[in-house]
Amino acid sequence: xxxxxxxxxxxxxxxxxxxxxxxxxxxxxxxxxxxxxxxxxxxxxxxxxxxxxxxxxxxxxxxxxxxxxxxxxxxxxxxxxxxxxxxxxxxxxxxxxxxxxxxxxxxxxxxxxxxxxxxxxxxxxxxxxxxxxxxxxxxxxxxxxxxxxxxxxxxxxxxxxxxxxxxxxxxxxxxxxxxxxxxxxxxxxxxxxxxxxxxxxxxxxxxxxxxxxxxxxxxxxxxxxxxxxxxxxxxxxxxxxxxxxxxxxxxxxxxxxxxxxxxxxxxxxxxxxxxxxxxxxxxxxxxxxxxxxxxxxxxxx
Amino acid sequence: xxxxxxxxxxxxxxxxxxxxxxxxxxxxxxxxxxxxxxxxxxxxxxxxxxxxxxxxxxxxxxxxxxxxxxxxxxxxxxxxxxxxxxxxxxxxxxxxxxxxxxxxxxxxxxxxxxxxxxxxxxxxxxxxxxxxxxxxxxxxxxxxxxxxxxxxxxxxxxxxxxxxxxxxxxxxxxxxxxxxxxxxxxxxxxxxxxxxxxxxxxxxxxxxxxxxxxxxxxxxxxxxxxxxxxxxxxxxxxxxxxxxxxxxxxxxxxxxxxxxxxxxxxxxxxxxxxxxxxxxxxxxxxxxxxxxxxxxxxxxxxxxxxxxxxxxxxxxxxxxxxxxxxxxxxxxxxxxxxxxxxxxxxxxxxxxxxxxxxxxxxxxxxxxxxxxxxxxxxxxxxxxxxxxxxxxxxxxxxxxxxxxxxxxxxxxxxxxxxxxxxxx
Numbered sequence: 001x002x003x004x005x006x007x008x009x010x011x012x013x014x015x016x017x018x019x020x021x022x023x024x025x026x027x028x029x030x031x032x033x034x035x036x037x038x039x040x041x042x043x044x045x046x047x048x049x050x051x052x053x054x055x056x057x058x059x060x061x062x063x064x065x066x067x068x069x070x071x072x073x074x075x076x077x078x079x080x081x082x083x084x085x086x087x088x089x090x091x092x093x094x095x096x097x098x099x100x101x102x103x104x105x106x107x108x109x110x111x112x113x114x115x116x117x118x119x120x121x122x123x124x125x126x127x128x129x130x131x132x133x134x135x136x137x138x139x140x141x142x143x144x145x146x147x148x149x150x151x152x153x154x155x156x157x158x159x160x161x162x163x164x165x166x167x168x169x170x171x172x173x174x175x176x177x178x179x180x181x182x183x184x185x186x187x188x189x190x191x192x193x194x195x196x197x198x199x200x201x202x203x204x205x206x207x208x209x210x211x212x213x214x215x216x217x218x219x220x221x222x223x224x225x226x227x228x229x230x231x232x233x234x235x236x237x238x239x240x241x242x243x244x245x246x247x248x249x250x251x252x253x254x255x256x257x258x259x260x261x262x263x264x265x266x267x268x269x270x271x272x273x274x275x276x277x278x279x280x281x282x283x284x285x286x287x288x289x290x291x292x293x294x295x296x297x298x299x300x301x
Numbered sequence: 302x303x304x305x306x307x308x309x310x311x312x313x314x315x316x317x318x319x320x321x322x323x324x325x326x327x328x329x330x331x332x333x334x335x336x337x338x339x340x341x342x343x344x345x346x347x348x349x350x351x352x353x354x355x356x357x358x359x360x361x362x363x364x365x366x367x368x369x370x371x372x373x374x375x376x377x378x379x380x381x382x383x384x385x386x387x388x389x390x391x392x393x394x395x396x397x398x399x400x401x402x403x404x405x406x407x408x409x410x411x412x413x414x415x416x417x418x419x420x421x422x423x424x425x426x427x428x429x430x431x432x433x434x435x436x437x438x439x440x441x442x443x444x445x446x447x448x449x450x451x452x453x454x455x456x457x458x459x460x461x462x463x464x465x466x467x468x469x470x471x472x473x474x475x476x477x478x479x480x481x482x483x484x485x486x487x488x489x490x491x492x493x494x495x496x497x498x499x500x501x502x503x504x505x506x507x508x509x510x511x512x513x514x515x516x517x518x519x520x521x522x523x524x525x526x527x528x529x530x531x532x533x534x535x536x537x538x539x540x541x542x543x544x545x546x547x548x549x550x551x552x553x554x555x556x557x558x559x560x561x562x563x564x565x566x567x568x569x570x571x572x573x574x575x576x577x578x579x580x581x582x583x584x585x586x587x588x589x590x591x592x593x594x595x596x597x598x599x600x601x602x603x604x605x606x607x608x609x610x611x612x613x614x615x616x617x618x619x620x621x622x623x624x625x626x627x628x629x630x631x632x633x634x635x636x637x638x639x640x641x642x643x644x645x646x647x648x649x650x651x652x653x654x655x656x657x658x659x660x661x662x663x664x665x666x667x668x669x670x671x672x673x674x675x676x677x678x679x680x681x682x683x684x685x686x687x688x689x690x691x692x693x694x695x696x697x698x699x700x701x702x703x704x705x706x707x708x709x710x711x712x713x714x715x716x717x718x719x720x721x722x723x724x725x
Binding site: 047048049050132133134155156157241242245246247257258260263264 | 368369375378379398400402403488489541545546547550554680681684688691
């Protein structure tokens with residue numbers, strides 16, 4: 001009865017009609033795959049046999065008992081911390097430097113953002129060459145400036161490989177953070193900056209006390225995107241090391257791929273996917289919730 | 302009305318005659334994306350197009366390796382759109398898809414090409430699952446040869462090593478002269494392929510097959526001895542920072558004269574030749590100690606997914622062309638690999654190819670042909686073996702050795718419990 005009266009309202013019908021397509025797309029391409037993955041994670045299946053075998057929560061229990069899985073979880077969390085701090089911090093620094101109105105600003109803007117436009121596989125190819133341990137660009141430059149002792153087996157040492165990958169990813173993704181922060185800085189009303197200067201604030205104080213607080217919409221975007229990118233990290237790691245040597249640089253997404261297509265363990269790979277969803281939700285959802293509250297408060301003000 | 306009728310007649314005539322001229326194009330999926338590998342694949346497909354009258358074939362590159370191809374295949378199977386034929390590895394790679402009901406048995410075409418006559422026995426056993434052929438070989442590469450820079454050997458007055466003692470002496474001489482003795486590369490396969498030499502030294506052919514069938518444990522004294530031999534003879538000889546290099550980067554080190562030796566599949570010979578680093582002049586080869594007179598090989602086959610009758614018929618016609626001496630040579634010569642068909646005239650090969658063909662013939666006659674263990678083992682065990690051997694090569698400590706043995710033995714027991722092993 002209530003539904004009928006609701007549907008009799010022409011405006012409501014129009015709204016529902018507009019909503020129908022996105023809802024169908026959301027359910028088809030987001031909700032259904034998640035449900036399907038959960039269903040698959042409760043089975044043993046090689047990915048192509050007609051029949052699946054029900055195993056309940058065995059895939060989840062098996063993973064929890066594997067040091068390999070725990071290592072991948074730890075690596076993912078490390079990547080989250082790294083992505084929230086390094087590319088974001090460097091991007092903010094570059095944006096602040098360029099915002100001071102230096103000469104050649106347009107050129108620098110392109111230079112800083114350019115790496116972000118390169119596909120992941122190309123980034124991996126470039127950095128594999130850079131990181132060649134004997135004759136690569138990095139080792140050669142270190143030798144030339146007398147710091148050859150700092151050269152490392154960049155991608156072949158299990159203790160070093162993650163830092164090397166992070167270096168490549170910092171180069172690749174800093175441009176995004178830079179661009180968002182730069183746009184944010186340019187949108188700050190000049191009256192605020194001028195007022196602070198008249199009041200005698202140093203450039204350092206002006207930035208931290210005036211500009212940075214007003215940058216929070218940009219910060220929300222950059223931090224949110226960085227955290228999500230860190231949790232779903234796959235392409236650069238797979239293209240550069242395939243998670244090696246000996247699982248040392250493996251993250252959950254590369255482990256999932258290896259289990260599904262390298263070992264025909266589709267059920268276990270789906271369990272990794274579900275774990276990834278849960279971990280990402282635990283890490284990222286509180287942030288999203290907090291920030292959406294901030295937005296609501298801001299709009300209320 | 303008349304106009305309409307006339308148009309209808311024209312349309313019907315056009316449809317009726319179109320079949321005479323139009324040829325269906327069928328896809329051959331592979332992961333040979335560049336260089337000599339792509340040249341070989343394109344030559345084989347061109348040979349198929351020239352030989353098969355009522356079908357055309359086009360190669361579709363799935364970038365990456367066997368893992369990426371599996372991903373694409375699984376998706377294609379789920380969507381009901383598999384290729385007419387695809388590049389597959391041997392043994393368990395075929396068994397997994399055959400057990401899943403996804404592969405078409407090639408019994409008829411195998412009989413037509415005389416598979417039991419044209420392929421050596423060691424090759425045949427890894428393309429048949431329960432006696433039924435599911436793949437036809439087209440690309441065979443030996444993986445037990447050591448390539449070396451002849452200029453460095455001449456400079457130091459070194460001879461080709463023939464056993465582990467002389468191999469160790471060669472390593473020492475190279476290191477003392479400031480060269481990196483033995484190149485290797487990071488990844489699941491390369492250290493494992495090196496490990497086969499000490500493994501065969503200790504186990505012999507029978508033990509190798511016992512390990513492959515699950516009869517011999519990873520916790521056996523023999524396997525432990527093989528690990529020790531690998532550590533003492535090869536790992537100690539490896540170049541600095543080898544694990545951070547790709548195989549092509551290590552090949553460049555040999556070309557540039559930084560590294561003396563490199564144990565790698567014979568495809569590296571084609572890579573050398575492409576860089577004008579010539580076989581018999583700039584580089585030469587010898588069989589790794591423990592494998593002299595034997596051949597450890599990696600092989601690719603053409604497999605045909607279950608599909609439409611027309612698609613299967615076209616794929617089988619393509620396979621007939623690819624299995625012929627002309628088809629096999631068309632692939633092998635540009636690729637720098639061996640043709641599995643014994644009827645291919647050895648004169649098609651260059652210096653290196655002729656050496657490899659001679660080795661393979663000798664090994665076949667002695668029944669000492671050993672397929673790549675990686676694909677003889679159940680997929681999970683083979684893959685983990687590759688990972689663990691690389692880990693051991695990076696850190697050859699007793700702790701890592703013990704963990705390696707425990708991990709692999711646990712997987713073996715699991716595979717035995719699931720009845721996953723088979724005897725090839």
